[in-house]
Structure formats: structure tokens, C-alpha cells
Amino acid sequence: MSRAASVISSLFSALLKRRHSSGACRPRPLVRPLACAALALSACMAGASASAAPWPDRPVYLVVPFVAGGATDNIGRALAMRLGSIWKQSVVVVNKPGAAGMIGAEYVSRADADGYTLLLASGSMFTVNPYIYTHLPYKLADFAPISNVATGPMLVAVRPSLPVKTLQQLIDYAKQHPGKVNFGSAGVGSQVHMAAEKLAAAANLNVMHVPYKGEAAAYADLMAGHIDFVVGNIAALAPLVASGRIRALAVTDKVRAKMLPNVPTVAEAGYPQLQVHGWFGLLAPAKTPAAVVQSIQRDVAKALANPDTVRNLEAQGCTPAPTTPQQLTQLIKTESVMWSKVVHDRKLKAN
Numbered sequence: 001m002s003r004a005a006s007v008i009s010s011l012f013s014a015l016l017k018r019r020h021s022s023g024a025c026r027p028r029p030l031v032r033p034l035a036c037a038a039l040a041l042s043a044c045m046a047g048a049s050a051s052a053a054p055w056p057d058r059p060v061y062l063v064v065p066f067v068a069g070g071a072t073d074n075i076g077r078a079l080a081m082r083l084g085s086i087w088k089q090s091v092v093v094v095n096k097p098g099a100a101g102m103i104g105a106e107y108v109s110r111a112d113a114d115g116y117t118l119l120l121a122s123g124s125m126f127t128v129n130p131y132i133y134t135h136l137p138y139k140l141a142d143f144a145p146i147s148n149v150a151t152g153p154m155l156v157a158v159r160p161s162l163p164v165k166t167l168q169q170l171i172d173y174a175k176q177h178p179g180k181v182n183f184g185s186a187g188v189g190s191q192v193h194m195a196a197e198k199l200a201a202a203a204n205l206n207v208m209h210v211p212y213k214g215e216a217a218a219y220a221d222l223m224a225g226h227i228d229f230v231v232g233n234i235a236a237l238a239p240l241v242a243s244g245r246i247r248a249l250a251v252t253d254k255v256r257a258k259m260l261p262n263v264p265t266v267a268e269a270g271y272p273q274l275q276v277h278g279w280f281g282l283l284a285p286a287k288t289p290a291a292v293v294q295s296i297q298r299d300v301a302k303a304l305a306n307p308d309t310v311r312n313l314e315a316q317g318c319t320p321a322p323t324t325p326q327q328l329t330q331l332i333k334t335e336s337v338m339w340s341k342v343v344h345d346r347k348l349k350a351n
Helices: 003-022 031-051 071-087 099-109 167-176 191-203 215-224 234-242 290-305 307-314 325-346
Strands: 060-064 091-095 117-122 143-158 182-185 208-211 229-233 247-251 277-285
Touching: 060 071, 060 099, 071 091, 071 117, 071 143, 071 277, 071 290, 071 307, 099 117, 099 277, 117 143, 143 167, 143 191, 143 234, 143 290, 143 325, 167 191, 167 247, 182 191, 182 215, 191 208, 191 229, 191 277, 191 325, 215 229, 215 234, 229 234, 234 247, 277 290, 277 325, 290 307
Parallel strands: 060 091, 060 117, 182 208, 182 229
Antiparallel strands: 117 277, 143 229, 143 247, 143 277
16 A cells, blocks of 8 residues: 555545444544545545546657757658657657757757657767767766667778779779878768768778768769768768769678678778677667666567568668667767777767
């Protein structure tokens, strides 16, 4: 029996004892107050029970800390659509771009810890940003990791006029022209930026980074010949490869990509250490109830098993990758070690 129920029971017992011991013609001054108190407490309990509805009982907001139309946004919308069906509630995608994901991350870190505001983060926000930004308005401790969502390799591609057709030729060309070969990215610290820096570090290349405000601008300049190469999103680059507007050299994986089956992997090219995957994880504000986190994690796994969701993710060059909160935390820690070394070796700084 709950404490509140015990109190109600005691009140009614006292009321009945008072009636039995008083006699019909004696004054009963405590009967009415006791009855009123019991009824009031009973009403409070009913109200509390009504308010303790199963989660979620209202719309959930999924914050994507990048612009609409990018890989993170597309993955977030595919996930939101499926979770909305599971929860019978609207899952609203809210884009809060800027500062390498920091604006959206800070917003969610300060939100109520009730499970109604979630963050879909790219891996670099927690594995790279802490090492390249002097002032970061959030930290991993500000969040409750829930699950990884999706992962996928990247593509090394060059402008069509660059006289290279293989990854090894690109490396040789860059060594023959130190400081003159450049690459573009979605911005400082982005996953595609760090993948190119890892290539440069592994091959000991002196290449220049040209950051853009989003991948689309970088790819437009690659087609125009203003930059030499990118290590970018497969889904965005595949149509450009098919049309001949850029040239694909290698996929950053050990197996070939379904989207580009004729493009060799970095392992095939002799550089297995260049395998790198972008990934996207779901987090809630710290102190979100464990039961809510577990419920979301369970339903994310259900959503990612849905064939339509799988197809949507594959269209982004990704595969579903659900994990437990503990596995997501370990992924962040493991990759933080790797990327902190690249940051140190390449002497990278954002501010």
C-alpha cells in the first residue's frame, strides 16, 4: 500500500471509530473535517495518477544541429517518422545549425530532462570538438547517451581535371606538390574534415584545408575545380560521380559500397588504416529518467529494424547501427582517443 493510501485508510478508520464511540445523539465535531480531508487526499491521488501517463503523452522534439537537407537532417527525419508511428505522437525535427553543432547541442543540454527534447549528433561533436575548440559550451556529462542510430563510410573524390585516378596517385601527386593541393569540407571539425586529415596524417601529406558552411558548397567548388579533393558523404557524391562531374578514388571501408560497387576501398588501395565511418547518435539531457532513456533506446532499435527506415538510411549511404547507452558511450571514448591524436599530429585548432 502507498503512503498516500495508508493516510486515507487511517483517516477513514478514525472517522468510523469516532462515529461508533460517540453515540447517535452526541456531537461529532471531527467527522466532517476527517471526511473532507480524506476526500481531498483521494482527489489528489486521482489527479496524480492521471498525470502519470505513459511516456510520451505529448510531442517529442528532435534537435538536428545542422542545416536541413544534409545527412544528419535526412537521417533524423527518417528516424522521427518511424518513432512517431511507434509512439503515436508527433516527433518534430527542429534544425538548430551553427558553430559545428554547438548551438543545437547547447540548446538540448539546457532543456528539461524529461525525454521530450532529444539531440541527433554527428560523432565529431563529441569526439573532435572537445579537442579543437578552446571554449565548448557543452560536454558529454551534460547528456544521457541513448543509442547510436546510423553509420556509414565516406568517399575520397577529386576534381575531374586533377591528373590522378587512384588513391595512391593522389597521395603521390600531393607529395610532389607540397602545400599546393587543397581539400574542402563541411567545416572545421566535421566528420568529413577529420577523415581527410586522417588521410593526410597517415600519408604524411602537406595539404591545405578549405572549410565551407556545409557539404554542398564544398562539392560545388569541387565540380568547378576550385578545390582538389574531398573525403565526403557517399550519398551526396554518388550522383556527381555517375554524371562525371567528379572522380571517385576510394571508399573509406573494407567492403565496397552498394552505391558505388565499382569504386575500390581504401583497404584494396593499400591503406586499411584509412577506414573511417561517420556516425550519428541520439542523446537526451543529463538526468533524464533511466526508464525513459531505456524506453527510447528500445523503440529506436525497433524503428531501425523497419524495412522502410533501412531503405531511407541506405539512401544516405548508411546502415542502421542501434546500440545500448553504454555502447554509445564507449564508442565516443574510443573515437575520442583516435581523433585527439589526429588533432595533435595535425596541429588543428578551431578557435
